[in-house]
Amino acid sequence: MPEAAVDLHRLIWSPDDFDGDTLTTSAFPKNDLMGGERYLSVSRTDILNADAELRTASGQGASGSANVVRDEAMSVILNSGDVCAAKDDKGVQPFDVTAEPKPNENEAHCGIRNSTETQSRGYVNQLRAILVGLASQPQKLDDFLSIRHFELISNDFLALSSTVTIMAPQ
Amino acid sequence: MNEVNRSSSVSDFAWISVAAFVASVTASPASANVDHRRQFEKAPEISPWADVASTSTDEFVPIGGPLSYESWYFEVSDRMVALSEKQDGWKGPESQSVLALAFEQANHLLRKLAVDGIDRRPTVGLDYEGTFSFAWSDGNLSIDLTVYDDGTYSYFATDGVRSATADDALISERLSPQLLGLLLS
Numbered sequence: 001m002p003e004a005a006v007d008l009h010r011l012i013w014s015p016d017d018f019d020g021d022t023l024t025t026s027a028f029p030k031n032d033l034m035g036g037e038r039y040l041s042v043s044r045t046d047i048l049n050a051d052a053e054l055r056t057a058s059g060q061g062a063s064g065s066a067n068v069v070r071d072e073a074m075s076v077i078l079n080s081g082d083v084c085a086a087k088d089d090k091g092v093q094p095f096d097v098t099a100e101p102k103p104n105e106n107e108a109h110c111g112i113r114n115s116t117e118t119q120s121r122g123y124v125n126q127l128r129a130i131l132v133g134l135a136s137q138p139q140k141l142d143d144f145l146s147i148r149h150f151e152l153i154s155n156d157f158l159a160l161s162s163t164v165t166i167m168a169p170q
Numbered sequence: 171m172n173e174v175n176r177s178s179s180v181s182d183f184a185w186i187s188v189a190a191f192v193a194s195v196t197a198s199p200a201s202a203n204v205d206h207r208r209q210f211e212k213a214p215e216i217s218p219w220a221d222v223a224s225t226s227t228d229e230f231v232p233i234g235g236p237l238s239y240e241s242w243y244f245e246v247s248d249r250m251v252a253l254s255e256k257q258d259g260w261k262g263p264e265s266q267s268v269l270a271l272a273f274e275q276a277n278h279l280l281r282k283l284a285v286d287g288i289d290r291r292p293t294v295g296l297d298y299e300g301t302f303s304f305a306w307s308d309g310n311l312s313i314d315l316t317v318y319d320d321g322t323y324s325y326f327a328t329d330g331v332r333s334a335t336a337d338d339a340l341i342s343e344r345l346s347p348q349l350l351g352l353l354l355s
Contacts, residue, residue: 031264126335132307
């Protein structure tokens with residue numbers, strides 16, 4: 001399970017999952033929230049592979065979805081700790097986040113699972129409502145990846161600069 | 171071939187619905203050549219909602235009052251029609267196009283919400299199964315509602331204090347007071 005501080009990237013590649021600019025609950029498929037072996041696919045951002053996300057976005061288009069345009073793929077972020085700490089109306093924490101790495105494809109792949117025994121229609125509606133409430137403001141996948149790339153470079157620079165001692169000339 | 175037939179039926183239904191609606195509005199002598207949304211405000215005594223109101227609630231929407239639900243009803247209805255044109259596979263191999271009955275039932279519930287005075291516009295999503303989901307998220311209010319093609323709907327609604335849920339509520343019956351209360355709050 002990813003640490004609580006880890007953010008999870010949910011790729012929303014279908015523009016139909018947005019009503020205007022607003023994320024709809026249909027972005028979180030009911031079948032993926034029924035528990036058992038099913039889960040909602042996400043990627044942990046701390047080891048996220050940009051190429052894997054782009055491949056996924058493009059691959060969905062090739063899998064029979066006529067209207068998928070990679071440029072329209074969107075990103076939302078859910079914090080792993082927030083997801084696991086969320087409670088349903090009975091005070092139960094319904095979600096687990098599990099690592100589901102795909103070797104040589106997407107090591108960052110994780111799943112948000114309905115860890116309860118409850119699979120009723122109304123309960124799944126509740127889970128979707130919780131997830132929409134936890135999701136960040138959507139942004140374009142390309143923008144998300146660009147910003148993340150910049151942050152990684154900045155972090156590398158900061159890490160490097162903290163280890164370098166500039167010697168004053170004698 | 172099945173995909174084509176299925177899609178056609180939904181599309182046809184959508185057009186028939188629109189045509190029926192326009193016909194009911196333009197039945198007014200005063201409504202000829204006038205935008206139907208404006209006319210709806212001016213001639214509510216022959217409101218196209220009347221048939222729905224008689225079966226869904228004893229209290230009709232205040233006639234001549236501020237019909238604030240108009241704009242969202244038409245927006246949502248337009249989006250449903252657009253989503254109804256999706257073919258099987260629109261969101262990957264498991265995704266299905268909208269069944270005509272699912273469209274009809276969702277539209278029925280939508281009208282019922284409008285008649286019951288709900289002035290919050292829901293977002294509309296299309297699920298893999300070809301069903302529509304309506305959602306409201308505003309402050310503490312959080313609702314997800316799915317309409318099925320068998321005339322039932324499921325939902326969860328909360329405002330952070332109160333909550334209401336159902337697995338198979340009947341569209342033909344009144345909205346539950348709990349859900350209505352949350353939507354009207």
